[in-house]
Amino acid sequence: MSPARVTPQRRWDLTVLVAGLFVLAVSGWVVLRAVARLSSERAEVAQLRSEADRLLQLRSSFVPPTRAESLAWEAADVDARALGVDPAERLALARTIARLAENAGLRGVQAQFIASDTLGVEPRTAAAGISYQPAAFGLRLVARGSYDDLQRLISRLPPSVTVRAMSAARTVGPPEYRLVLGVFVRPEGPS
Amino acid sequence: MRLATRRTFAALLDPFGVAIAEYERERAGVRILSPIVEPGTNPTAQAAAERLVTLLQSRGVGASPVNIALSGFGAVSHTMMIPSAPPEVLEAVVAREVERIFGIVDPVVAFSVARPRERRSRRRTADDHPLPLRLVVCGAPRALVDAVTEPFHASGLRLETLTTLAPALARLLGSLEPAGSAAAIVATAFGRPFTAFTVDGDLALQLEPPHAPANVLAALPLLATEQVERGLLFVRQQFRGAAPARLIVSGSADECDALRQMSGGTVSGLPVAVHPADPPEAAILVGTALEAERRDALSFVARPERLGGRLRTAIGVSALTLLLPFAAALLLMVTSLVLAAAVQGAQRDQATLRQHIEERAATLGALRAVAARRAMVDGERTILAQARAEHGTLATLLARIAFAAPPAVQIDSLTLRVDPRGALGTVTAHAVSVSGAGAITAIETLYAGIRGLAPGTTATIGDLAWGPAAGATDSTRTAVAVGVEFKVPPAAAPVGGGRGVPAVPSSEVPR
Numbered sequence: 001m002s003p004a005r006v007t008p009q010r011r012w013d014l015t016v017l018v019a020g021l022f023v024l025a026v027s028g029w030v031v032l033r034a035v036a037r038l039s040s041e042r043a044e045v046a047q048l049r050s051e052a053d054r055l056l057q058l059r060s061s062f063v064p065p066t067r068a069e070s071l072a073w074e075a076a077d078v079d080a081r082a083l084g085v086d087p088a089e090r091l092a093l094a095r096t097i098a099r100l101a102e103n104a105g106l107r108g109v110q111a112q113f114i115a116s117d118t119l120g121v122e123p124r125t126a127a128a129g130i131s132y133q134p135a136a137f138g139l140r141l142v143a144r145g146s147y148d149d150l151q152r153l154i155s156r157l158p159p160s161v162t163v164r165a166m167s168a169a170r171t172v173g174p175p176e177y178r179l180v181l182g183v184f185v186r187p188e189g190p191s
Numbered sequence: 192m193r194l195a196t197r198r199t200f201a202a203l204l205d206p207f208g209v210a211i212a213e214y215e216r217e218r219a220g221v222r223i224l225s226p227i228v229e230p231g232t233n234p235t236a237q238a239a240a241e242r243l244v245t246l247l248q249s250r251g252v253g254a255s256p257v258n259i260a261l262s263g264f265g266a267v268s269h270t271m272m273i274p275s276a277p278p279e280v281l282e283a284v285v286a287r288e289v290e291r292i293f294g295i296v297d298p299v300v301a302f303s304v305a306r307p308r309e310r311r312s313r314r315r316t317a318d319d320h321p322l323p324l325r326l327v328v329c330g331a332p333r334a335l336v337d338a339v340t341e342p343f344h345a346s347g348l349r350l351e352t353l354t355t356l357a358p359a360l361a362r363l364l365g366s367l368e369p370a371g372s373a374a375a376i377v378a379t380a381f382g383r384p385f386t387a388f389t390v391d392g393d394l395a396l397q398l399e400p401p402h403a404p405a406n407v408l409a410a411l412p413l414l415a416t417e418q419v420e421r422g423l424l425f426v427r428q429q430f431r432g433a434a435p436a437r438l439i440v441s442g443s444a445d446e447c448d449a450l451r452q453m454s455g456g457t458v459s460g461l462p463v464a465v466h467p468a469d470p471p472e473a474a475i476l477v478g479t480a481l482e483a484e485r486r487d488a489l490s491f492v493a494r495p496e497r498l499g500g501r502l503r504t505a506i507g508v509s510a511l512t513l514l515l516p517f518a519a520a521l522l523l524m525v526t527s528l529v530l531a532a533a534v535q536g537a538q539r540d541q542a543t544l545r546q547h548i549e550e551r552a553a554t555l556g557a558l559r560a561v562a563a564r565r566a567m568v569d570g571e572r573t574i575l576a577q578a579r580a581e582h583g584t585l586a587t588l589l590a591r592i593a594f595a596a597p598p599a600v601q602i603d604s605l606t607l608r609v610d611p612r613g614a615l616g617t618v619t620a621h622a623v624s625v626s627g628a629g630a631i632t633a634i635e636t637l638y639a640g641i642r643g644l645a646p647g648t649t650a651t652i653g654d655l656a657w658g659p660a661a662g663a664t665d666s667t668r669t670a671v672a673v674g675v676e677f678k679v680p681p682a683a684a685p686v687g688g689g690r691g692v693p694a695v696p697s698s699e700v701p702r
Contacts, residue, residue: 013513017512017513020513020514020517020520021516023517024516024520027519027520027521027523027527030527031526031527034526034530034534035530037530037534038533038537041534041537041538041541044541045537045541048540048541051544052544052548052551055555056551058558059554059555059558062558064561065561065564065565072568073564073568076568076571076572079571079572079575080571080575082575083571083574083578120611124577127566127569127573128566128569128570130567130574147589147593150589151586151590152586154585154586155582156582157582159574159575159578159579159582162578162581162609162685163581163585163609163685164609164610165609166606167605167607168602168604168605169603169604169605170601170602
């Protein structure tokens with residue numbers, strides 16, 4: 001069609017048609033945006049609903065501690081105090097070990113602090129981030145007595161120590177025993 | 192078969208009478224119902240129209256459509272050949288020709304383009320002029336058209352088509368005569384003959400008697416014969432010798448007999464086929480109805496459009512096309528609004544859920560503290576059990592070492608070192624026996640006992656050192672000393688530290 005045949009009416013029609021197509025395109029774009037937005041909003045709703053349900057389930061499945069459990073916790077607290085020592089209380093530990101040895105039947109008990117860097121003691125860890133680290137000191141114990149006394153001592157040692165080395169030597173009189181003990185410190189903060 | 196229930200009328204307005212009949216559309220055409228013929232001179236077309244309106248109103252006809260064929264009063268029919276021309280200029284050309292030929296000032300014309308008929312013997316090439324147009328034209332003075340339509344407008348009756356007699360006769364002839372090249376008919380109305388010829392289904396010629404009442408005219412057979420002869424000559428000359436095979440005669444029984452008996456059953460050499468009608472004007476009314484039923488009926492008045500057509504005209508097809516994108520956009524906008532409402536609903540749901548989560552999370556602080564307390568107690572119990580097991584394992588190991596030595600063997604020293612690889616130990620011992628073999632047997636028992644300390648224990652025995660037994664009172668007793676190194680694997684050794692295994696399964700811990 002030559003340009004001369006484009007009448008004003010036809011030009012108006014074309015203008016209206018182009019405008020209609022433009023409005024149609026804009027409307028289509030708006031619909032697509034709305035669909036995408038709705039999709040993301042619904043995904044967010046689903047996630048929040050899942051979280052709310054999880055919290056609800058958590059709360060409904062929670063069993064409050066009973067009296068017996070509270071008492072068990074207190075007992076566990078007492079036991080837990082033996083799992084480690086305060087480095088400032090190492091003399092008390094030495095005294096405890098010496099007393100345990102003498103109570104086990106050993107005689108001539110001598111306790112001595114040693115450095116722990118060669119003992120190769122690994123921390124004691126458990127779930128919930130609980131960790132008892134080795135102390136910077138160890139304990140060397142020298143005593144005499146029967147082999148049974150030695151076994152009795154070892155079985156009565158507190159959980160805050162670990163036997164890293166021992167030796168027994170027959171000499172004149174009762175055998176002499178040397179024990180090298182690693183020590184664990186109590187973690188800082190409330191236990 | 193009745194196809195529609197609305198009443199439709201066909202009418203004939205003639206200077207010498209009016210005729211009208213209701214008709215029904217049928218699958219094969221139309222059927223005339225109770226025609227009414229009122230002969231009588233009509234001095235003017237308006238008088239005839241008013242007479243017709245009165246006739247309709249007296250029979251209670253309301254807004255039913257009426258289709259009229261005009262005979263006389265100055266209305267003309269004509270066929271003309273004009274050079275090919277675009278459709279938009281045809282009406283002006285036809286009007287000018289009607290004005291020029293018939294001397295009608297300000298004519299109203301209705302025309303149709305007949306099938307082209309090639310008159311050349313050789314094939315027409317692209318360089319030749321296109322075929323001329325053959326037009327079937329009806330014309331009438333505008334005053335005549337206004338005079339007929341005015342009584343209808345005044346009375347509220349619907350005048351649907353207003354045409355001349357020629358198209359009605361052509362339609363009547365088309366319905367009576369099988370398809371052929373040429374056909375002819377003589378139909379009578381108010382005692383006057385009207386003759387029409389068609390070629391290839393299109394009107395070729397229509398002849399009317401002189402304007403005089405039937406009683407002053409020559410006998411009808413003579414008038415008809417004269418018209419037929421003139422028509423035959425015209426058709427033969429204009430359509431390359433075309434001639435109808437017979438002549439249809441439609442009229443009253445007497446008129447048909449009179450025409451049939453001329454020249455021994457022929458008219459101008461054409462055999463006569465009679466088509467009696469009662470009244471004779473009914474045949475013309477049938478033709479009028481047939482013409483009115485055509486979508487492209489020749490009419491001086493615009494056919495009132497039906498509702499769909501009126502809507503199309505009002506809006507315009509192109510306007511519909513233009514409005515389509517806007518309609519689609521409107522639909523999309525409505526969809527957007529619905530989606531926006533859905534988004535708002537989702538956001539409300541989110542707000543509600545967030546509130547629920549906050550409310551539930553607020554109570555979780557205490558729950559978390561209890562859960563942490565339980566986990567801590569579990570961990571401490573685990574480590575406690577691990578430490579006790581470690582000490583117990585070492586005590587058991589020492590007891591097994593002592594048990595590994597038979598009575599003939601005396602352990603002189605024992606060293607033990609514990610590290611992550613297990614327990615590494617050295618035992619030095621000596622055996623006293625009256626025989627060397629006995630002493631070795633005792634050492635062997637010790638060695639076997641040490642290797643059996645725990646599954647996976649390895650042991651290495653050193654060289655044997657022989658010598659006299661200490662404190663022996665006879666020279667027959669002998670002693671042998673030996674060192675045994677052993678290694679107990681970590682699983683059976685009192686290895687300290689590391690990650691503890693829960694002493695009591697968490698599931699059994701009171702919660």
